[in-house]
Amino acid sequence: MVINSIKTWLHDRPVLRQPIVMLSSVLLVVIVLLSVASWYHHIQTDVLKQAKQVNQQARKRLQVATQERAMVLQYLPAYQQLQRLGFFHSNHRQQWVEQLKSTQQQYRLLPIDY
Numbered sequence: 126m127v128i129n130s131i132k133t134w135l136h137d138r139p140v141l142r143q144p145i146v147m148l149s150s151v152l153l154v155v156i157v158l159l160s161v162a163s164w165y166h167h168i169q170t171d172v173l174k175q176a177k178q179v180n181q182q183a184r185k186r187l188q189v190a191t192q193e194r195a196m197v198l199q200y201l202p203a204y205q206q207l208q209r210l211g212f213f214h215s216n217h218r219q220q221w222v223e224q225l226k227s228t229q230q231q232y233r234l235l236p237i238d239y
Contacts, residue, residue, distance in 0.1 A: 229236065 228234070
């Protein structure tokens with residue numbers, strides 16, 4: 126009923142027909158463009174959230190790596206000195222383990238896992 130009255134009204138006013146059709150077309154295009162822009166904004170918001178999460182994880186890994194590096198640099202001189210003194214040769218470690226096992230057997234101590 127409303128559509129018929131609009132058609133009748135437009136038929137009676139041919140001068141307004143073209144501007145009203147143009148206005149309707151423009152409004153339809155604007156609605157479509159706003160819908161597309163909203164959809165794109167939603168997608169970009171999700172992408173931004175994911176990028177922030179990745180960035181936060183990378184910052185945490187960097188912080189842990191920086192702390193580990195500082196620890197290595199802190200203990201490196203002492204380790205190098207012990208290495209020069211011969212504490213870290215594989216032969217010495219094997220001898221140390223064998224000595225530990227023989228002491229454990231000799232004094233009947235609790236088993237030691239190495």
